[in-house]
Each structure stands twice: as structure tokens, then as C-alpha cells.
Amino acid sequence: MPRRVDHEERRRELTAALLRIASTRGLQAASMREVAAEAGVSLRLVQYYVTDKRTLMASGLAELTARLDRRVRDRAAALGSGLPPRTVLEVVLGAILPTDDDSRADQLAWTAYYAAGLTDPANAVDGQYAPHALERWLTGVLTRAIEDGQVSSDRDPRIEVVSLLALTNGLVSSVLGQQRTVEDALAVVRYRLDRLFPAS
Amino acid sequence: MPRRVDHEERRRELTAALLRIASTRGLQAASMREVAAEAGVSLRLVQYYVTDKRTLMASGLAELTARLDRRVRDRAAALGSGLPPRTVLEVVLGAILPTDDDSRADQLAWTAYYAAGLTDPANAVDGQYAPHALERWLTGVLTRAIEDGQVSSDRDPRIEVVSLLALTNGLVSSVLGQQRTVEDALAVVRYRLDRLFPAS
DNA sequence: AACGTTGAGATACAGTCGTACCACAAAGCT
DNA sequence: AGCTTTGTGGTACGACTGTATCTCAACGTT
Known part of the structure; x- marks a missing residue:
């Protein structure tokens, strides 16, 4: 279903998922897989829209x-x-x-x-x-x-x-x-x- | 060389090693193996004198x-x-x-x-x-x-x-x-x- | 109609984690 | 002298980590 998708929006959702985990279970628990599960997407998609964990962490801090x-x-x-x-x-x-x-x-x-x-x-x-x-x-x-x-x-x-x-x-x-x-x-x-x- | 050893003293050294790591590289980096390396002993000894990671962490906090x-x-x-x-x-x-x-x-x-x-x-x-x-x-x-x-x-x-x-x-x-x-x-x-x- | 791009799934890989297990040497006790 | 306790090393196991790869469907363009 490759409808054209808003990358910025996706990244924001994933960042929000990261922060939700960080605030409830700590940054320790914020693995790529956990972020994917929290956002309700596959691990692959987290990689796709966010590439690195470093960039995910960085956008979490920025947000x-x-x-x-x-x-x-x-x-x-x-x-x-x-x-x-x-x-x-x-x-x-x-x-x-x-x-x-x-x-x-x-x-x-x-x-x-x-x-x-x-x-x-x-x-x-x-x-x-x-x-x-x-x-x-x-x-x-x-x-x-x-x-x-x-x-x-x-x-x-x-x-x-x-x-x-x-x-x-x-x-x-x-x-x-x-x-x-x-x-x-x-x-x-x-x-x-x-x-x-x-x-x- | 199983000379009789002071368990309390050993534990104190290991706890000190843990805190040294925690203060320089963070609690994240304080794995059993890293504590062993910092204290200059084998992983096995950390297990032996400290049994759990939970108890090691606890004694770190107590210290x-x-x-x-x-x-x-x-x-x-x-x-x-x-x-x-x-x-x-x-x-x-x-x-x-x-x-x-x-x-x-x-x-x-x-x-x-x-x-x-x-x-x-x-x-x-x-x-x-x-x-x-x-x-x-x-x-x-x-x-x-x-x-x-x-x-x-x-x-x-x-x-x-x-x-x-x-x-x-x-x-x-x-x-x-x-x-x-x-x-x-x-x-x-x-x-x-x-x-x-x-x-x- | 053909094709390249984009979005998405599944899985593989190398590393690290905590813990468990096996082996064994040195000492103390009887 | 023999046996049990105590201290120590090495290593294996299963779970988890971040990242890479292989595959394929759906769309836009030509």
C-alpha cells in the first residue's frame, strides 16, 4: 500500500513513541524494537524513517x-x-x-x-x-x-x-x-x- | 591460591569499581564484565562475591x-x-x-x-x-x-x-x-x- | 504497457548482556 | 591421609541489542 507518505509526520510519531517509553520505562528500555511496538509498526519502518538510533535519540531530545x-x-x-x-x-x-x-x-x-x-x-x-x-x-x-x-x-x-x-x-x-x-x-x-x- | 579472603572487603572493592564506572561512563556502561575489568578480576569472581547484578547495584546505591x-x-x-x-x-x-x-x-x-x-x-x-x-x-x-x-x-x-x-x-x-x-x-x-x- | 521509485515485511548477523555450569587447585578439618 | 570446603578460571547459553539484507507490492512516470 505504498501511498505517498509524509516522512516528517512519521518521524514525529516515532519520536513521540520514543518519548512515551522514555518517560514511563526509561531511556534504557527505549530500544528500536520497543519504539516500533509502541508506535505499532514494524522494526523495519523505524529503521526506514529514522535510519539511525542516534538520530532517533537526537530528535527525541529536540522534540x-x-x-x-x-x-x-x-x-x-x-x-x-x-x-x-x-x-x-x-x-x-x-x-x-x-x-x-x-x-x-x-x-x-x-x-x-x-x-x-x-x-x-x-x-x-x-x-x-x-x-x-x-x-x-x-x-x-x-x-x-x-x-x-x-x-x-x-x-x-x-x-x-x-x-x-x-x-x-x-x-x-x-x-x-x-x-x-x-x-x-x-x-x-x-x-x-x-x-x-x-x-x- | 585459595587463601582465606575477606568477602566484605572484596565486595567493597567491586562496589567501588561499579561507582567508578557509573560516574565516568554512566550506569548504562556498568555491566558485570566491565566491573570485573575495572576491578582487575575475572567475571566469575564478580559473580562469586556479588552473586546478582541487582545486589551489586543495591550495594552501589548504599555505598x-x-x-x-x-x-x-x-x-x-x-x-x-x-x-x-x-x-x-x-x-x-x-x-x-x-x-x-x-x-x-x-x-x-x-x-x-x-x-x-x-x-x-x-x-x-x-x-x-x-x-x-x-x-x-x-x-x-x-x-x-x-x-x-x-x-x-x-x-x-x-x-x-x-x-x-x-x-x-x-x-x-x-x-x-x-x-x-x-x-x-x-x-x-x-x-x-x-x-x-x-x-x- | 513497462519500469524505476517508494513503502513495507521478514529475517539474518554480529555483538553484548546476565547467568549457569563445569573443572580444578589450594586450604582446613578429622 | 583423605575429604570437604573455599576460591578461581573458562566457557556456554539464551535473550536482547543495532544494523544490514533480501524480498516484494503498490504507485508515478514515461
């Missing part, structure tokens, strides 16, 4: 960073512009935390990739997912909040942002490991923001 | 938590008792960060175990390494600091400690991923502590 980036971007865009810095920070950091099943699955897969990249330079995660862009954006937001007098001027916006991102990262870990609920994690973030933005 | 715990405990004990809460926090949090090659290797192995445990319930890390004990201890320290007036009474010691530990955890990740130096990470921790303990 993952795109998803995480999109989640933050969408959440921020949905709230329009011109909202108070404190709200921006809360929304953005909240978008990183694994709140629903999808984001939790993605964060699990991300953690697997991250750990793999620490020892195997092959599929290394360059930085955090777009860390520089996010970091610089939030630093700008916080800097403006200081200039507006909403935040004490003896705060270092750069270090505050780094600190908030690292905190959120740590909270993500503990939520994934089920030592904490997402609600508790969000409460910690809000607590930090409350101290950063004193009641006017 | 790792023991090391990390010991690092914190030693560092704290080396400073004697009766020192200011701010110093206690700085020393303990600093002991978690990967400062030298050994602690960096251990944290790398720990991350590998942690990631593996998220998807594979077999070798799951129960909590953080002794998270409850450490958390409760530091909370007590901070509570006393509040009672002494060194820390503002509108701070929640529980959440402050959770926040500091999650922050440190996030910093460890970024240091391992070489997005930050240990010095930068330590500076962030000190910055946070400076705000928690205002200049007297």
Missing part, C-alpha cells in the same frame, strides 16, 4: 526541548503583556513544574536525557532547555521591577533569577521523585516570590 | 548514600559545635555541592541512580539521601536562629530549609552539567544566606 520551551512560552503568552513582574515570574516558574501528566512525562524524559548526557557526551543536553534566553528574559523583568521600586534595590537581579531557576529545578526533581507534591512545590516558589516582592 | 551522608556529617563535625546557625547552614549546603573530584564523581553516580530510579522502581532512591533527617536538623537550627533574633520572625523555617535544599540540589545539577562553576554555586548559596541572616 523535548521544543515542548518544554513551548510550554513556558504559551503559558506566558496566554496572559498577555503588561502584567506585573511578580506574576510573570510566578507563571513562568510554574510552567516549568510538572503540573499535569503531560508535563510530568516530559520532565521525566528530560531528566533521563540529562542524566545520560552527563556521562555520555553523545546525547548531551547543551545547557538547560534554553537556559540563557530564559535567564536573560527574567533578569530583565526583575531589573525593571527593581527600577519601579517593587523590589528592594539591594537585590541582585542576576543572582535572584539564577537562584529561582535552580530552586525550581530542584523542586522539579523532588516532585518527580514524589518526595513532594506539585502544590507544595508551587507554595515554595510563591513563598520565595513573596519575600522578593514585599507587600506594597 | 553512595553512605558517602554523601558521611561527607555532610564529617564537614559539620570538623567545625565543632556551638557555631552560629548561618555557618552551619553554609557548611552543610557547601558539603552537598561537588567541590572536589571525589564528590563530583559521587554526585554524578548519584544522579545516574536517581534518574534510573524514577522510571525503574527496582533501584529507586527512597528519598533524597537522608532527606528527612537533614531537613529536620536544619529546620531545628533555623528555628533556634529565629528565636535568637538572628533571623526575622516572619520567616517560615520549614519552607526556608526546603527552599535551600532544593536550591542546592538544582545548583548541583547545573554544576555537574558544567553550566556553572562550583564557586558560582557557592556564591548563590551565600547570597541567599546573606538575605536570610541580615547583617547584625
Whole structure:
């Protein structure tokens, strides 16, 4: 039945299957055959559309960073512009935390990739997912909040942002490991923001 | 040459070999044969002294938590008792960060175990390494600091400690991923502590 | 109508994995 | 002295891995 087929679409399905396995059973379990079974196709087709395992893994990582980036971007865009810095920070950091099943699955897969990249330079995660862009954006937001007098001027916006991102990262870990609920994690973030933005 | 041999000692050597592999090439690469080669013995001996791979992995995790715990405990004990809460926090949090090659290797192995445990319930890390004990201890320290007036009474010691530990955890990740130096990470921790303990 | 390209199935191959098994030498015990 | 335990080597087995190959049906082009 060789109807003409959209290779890009096929690859996306296979990548999604890979990430589904990675988030549930780990990257370890993500063999070519398992990906084929998860996608409901033959092993041969995985080879055909994806050629290598390396390229499959690479597109899995690319898809993952795109998803995480999109989640933050969408959440921020949905709230329009011109909202108070404190709200921006809360929304953005909240978008990183694994709140629903999808984001939790993605964060699990991300953690697997991250750990793999620490020892195997092959599929290394360059930085955090777009860390520089996010970091610089939030630093700008916080800097403006200081200039507006909403935040004490003896705060270092750069270090505050780094600190908030690292905190959120740590909270993500503990939520994934089920030592904490997402609600508790969000409460910690809000607590930090409350101290950063004193009641006017 | 069947001289009588210390099984416990042998197991410790094999466990060390496992962790050496895990921290350099990842848990993925830690096969029985690789552990044997790293320890300079035959595959058969690894089987003999360690029987299973599961038990080898388990003792690797146990050794790792023991090391990390010991690092914190030693560092704290080396400073004697009766020192200011701010110093206690700085020393303990600093002991978690990967400062030298050994602690960096251990944290790398720990991350590998942690990631593996998220998807594979077999070798799951129960909590953080002794998270409850450490958390409760530091909370007590901070509570006393509040009672002494060194820390503002509108701070929640529980959440402050959770926040500091999650922050440190996030910093460890970024240091391992070489997005930050240990010095930068330590500076962030000190910055946070400076705000928690205002200049007297 | 003929043919080359594309999509798909099945299977083969070489390697690695954890584990099991067989053999045997050195030591301790009686 | 003889036998049982303990330590060690080598190797085999079945399962799984990524990749390569051989085959063929259905379509588009000429």
C-alpha cells in the first residue's frame, strides 16, 4: 500500500513513541524494537524513517526541548503583556513544574536525557532547555521591577533569577521523585516570590 | 591460591569499581564484565562475591548514600559545635555541592541512580539521601536562629530549609552539567544566606 | 504497457548482556 | 591421609541489542 507518505509526520510519531517509553520505562528500555511496538509498526519502518538510533535519540531530545520551551512560552503568552513582574515570574516558574501528566512525562524524559548526557557526551543536553534566553528574559523583568521600586534595590537581579531557576529545578526533581507534591512545590516558589516582592 | 579472603572487603572493592564506572561512563556502561575489568578480576569472581547484578547495584546505591551522608556529617563535625546557625547552614549546603573530584564523581553516580530510579522502581532512591533527617536538623537550627533574633520572625523555617535544599540540589545539577562553576554555586548559596541572616 | 521509485515485511548477523555450569587447585578439618 | 570446603578460571547459553539484507507490492512516470 505504498501511498505517498509524509516522512516528517512519521518521524514525529516515532519520536513521540520514543518519548512515551522514555518517560514511563526509561531511556534504557527505549530500544528500536520497543519504539516500533509502541508506535505499532514494524522494526523495519523505524529503521526506514529514522535510519539511525542516534538520530532517533537526537530528535527525541529536540522534540523535548521544543515542548518544554513551548510550554513556558504559551503559558506566558496566554496572559498577555503588561502584567506585573511578580506574576510573570510566578507563571513562568510554574510552567516549568510538572503540573499535569503531560508535563510530568516530559520532565521525566528530560531528566533521563540529562542524566545520560552527563556521562555520555553523545546525547548531551547543551545547557538547560534554553537556559540563557530564559535567564536573560527574567533578569530583565526583575531589573525593571527593581527600577519601579517593587523590589528592594539591594537585590541582585542576576543572582535572584539564577537562584529561582535552580530552586525550581530542584523542586522539579523532588516532585518527580514524589518526595513532594506539585502544590507544595508551587507554595515554595510563591513563598520565595513573596519575600522578593514585599507587600506594597 | 585459595587463601582465606575477606568477602566484605572484596565486595567493597567491586562496589567501588561499579561507582567508578557509573560516574565516568554512566550506569548504562556498568555491566558485570566491565566491573570485573575495572576491578582487575575475572567475571566469575564478580559473580562469586556479588552473586546478582541487582545486589551489586543495591550495594552501589548504599555505598553512595553512605558517602554523601558521611561527607555532610564529617564537614559539620570538623567545625565543632556551638557555631552560629548561618555557618552551619553554609557548611552543610557547601558539603552537598561537588567541590572536589571525589564528590563530583559521587554526585554524578548519584544522579545516574536517581534518574534510573524514577522510571525503574527496582533501584529507586527512597528519598533524597537522608532527606528527612537533614531537613529536620536544619529546620531545628533555623528555628533556634529565629528565636535568637538572628533571623526575622516572619520567616517560615520549614519552607526556608526546603527552599535551600532544593536550591542546592538544582545548583548541583547545573554544576555537574558544567553550566556553572562550583564557586558560582557557592556564591548563590551565600547570597541567599546573606538575605536570610541580615547583617547584625 | 513497462519500469524505476517508494513503502513495507521478514529475517539474518554480529555483538553484548546476565547467568549457569563445569573443572580444578589450594586450604582446613578429622 | 583423605575429604570437604573455599576460591578461581573458562566457557556456554539464551535473550536482547543495532544494523544490514533480501524480498516484494503498490504507485508515478514515461
